[in-house]
Amino acid sequence: MLHKDLENKYYLQWIQFLKKTEGWDRTEIETYQFNQLKRIINYSWDNTVGYRELWQKYSLTPQSFKSLDDINLFPCISKEDIRDRLEDFTVKLPEADYITTGGSTGIPFGFYRTKEAFGRELASKAWQYYRRGWKEEDRQIVFRGLPIVSDDKTEYFPEYNELRCSSYYMTNEWLKYFATKAMEYKPLWLRCYPSAGFLLAKFIKETKTIFPELKGILCASENLYGFQKEYMQDVFGCRVFSHYGHYELSALAGFCEFSDYYHVLPQYGFVQLLDDKNGQVTTPNQLGEIVATSFIMNATCFIRYRTRDFAKYAGNNCSQCGRPYQIWSQVEGRSQDFFITKSNRYISIAAINMHDDTFDDLKYFQYYQDSPGIVVLKYVPKNTFTPSTLIKIRAKLNSKFENDIDIFFAEVDESGLARTPRGKFLYLQQKLKVGING
Ligand SMILES: [Zn+2]
Structure with missing residues (x-):
């Protein structure tokens, strides 16, 4: 069966775009980012009351944006700003879906996302997984927060090559059963919340349970702590990949082939780390709040959006893979x-x-x-x-x-x-x- 994402035209188009632009140098990236910021500023000015009023308060118009640095003239926007005036920050598009965040920052809210944006999101994540050798057709075992209603706490999704196991039942009895299922299914990848992957690894090590040989572990949704990464790598004998992302689809950053630093994907959004005086963090090892403008969200628009997530700045270039991308050594400090x-x-x-x-x-x-x-x-x-x-x-x-x-x-x-x-x-x-x- 064909992986479901490979039937999604938005997914396929975005993969093609990412492939074509993978080799961009810094100048090409900055040109693209300037043009995208200009596009989204013009678009939001023309189509939303919220951004127009906000920028007018600061005496700004789309013409105020003349160079990449001019983005700093534009005010940041918070979750509460968007939550309290959602319709004012949203362009009404017929194909948009209303979705809600998990509220892990303590501020649950919903907004509108198009199918095109979601297809691009899935493709961007897959593109980062490709760096570690992942392919759509690879079998994977999944321990995430997905509710699973079946009696045996597992569910098979052939359209995603996924055997999903309930991460709410990480008891020894169930883990033993999941390991047996894994030996039958022979997954190449483990996709998990770090906390769930860590519990599985602990169980396997402490009970000397056999588990299939994996190509890698793909973690998301929670901070990955160093001790978890090392433990999982030791037990499963493969590398752990992690990325930072969020439902607002404004920033995405993942590990590369060689390095466990987070590489900010420049085609996806414009991302800055800001200190407590709204200055841009440019010193390695300094922590800043992730503030991002989405290039792919065209229903509810996120422009200089304060995520309330934090990252540690590491530089503007990965010395190991050579990508001229902003890199972070750590993502932390969800509230x-x-x-x-x-x-x-x-x-x-x-x-x-x-x-x-x-x-x-x-x-x-x-x-x-x-x-x-x-x-x-x-x-x-x-x-x-x-x-x-x-x-x-x-x-x-x-x-x-x-x-x-x-x-x-x-x-x-x-x-x-x-x-x-x-x-x-x-x-x-x-x-x-x-x-x-x-
Ligand atoms: Zn790299």
Whole structure:
């Protein structure tokens, strides 16, 4: 059976375009981006009340955009701005669908997306997977937040060559069953949330279960932490690919053939990292908010859109593959991913990862914070758990937090752990308003 995306004309056209433009140098990329920004600014001015009014307030017109740098004259727009006046920021197109985000940033909202935009999105992601040798016809086993209603918690989709397993049932009994199904199906790829892939890897290693040999692991939707990547690579004996993307289709950035840095795809959108004074981040290792303009969203338009996601700038060129693309060493700081200390410091969850056995006696754990300087660690114990487990964890966390956060523990069962509406596992359930930009 032909992969369903290969019957999608928008997908095929965009793959052709990406292929044709793959070798662009920096000048060709900048020319394209300038023309696309000009197009979307003109289009939004002519067709939306929202952008026209917003820019008029700043005495701007489409003629104000004369060079790539002029994009900095245009104001940023927030999720709340678009949510509260959705129709005003949307061009009415008959073929557009209304879709909603998972609300993993705490601000759930919906908007309009055309079938063409979605086809281009699928093609852009596939294009990045090609770098690691993925092909549409390859078989894959999938552990994502998709609800699966069948009794055996798996579902086969021949049109995508996908065996989907429920990531809500990552218990030893079910994982054993999923591994058996995998041995029958012989997938070449594992596609997963990092948290689900990590649990599967742990199960395989700890129970010495056999699993098919994989070409690679494709992660998405959650931050991929270094310890997860290393563990999965070790257990499955293949590389882990990750990308950053979002439902607003304004920025897409994935690993390349050689490097595990995120490469911002220049044909997809215009992407900047902004610091807390709205200045563009140009210093390596500096964190900035991802602010993006979509080249593919023509129903609801996203122009200088604040994503509330953060990335660490690494440069404007990948020395390993040679692509003159903006690259990031890390994507982090979705709002759930920071702790606030007593002295109001932000500590990224990535910074407190333990590369040792600290959490080995816990089956699951999740941080919860609803007041500054206080964090509750909810946990599901393993049968190896003893009272000294918590003493050890507290000592480790205190040293990471430098005693600027008080830690409390709460034993829960699995149902006591929060997930997003799309089933994403949260490492930190953050109830405080957190953001570098306030
Ligand atoms: Zn590269």
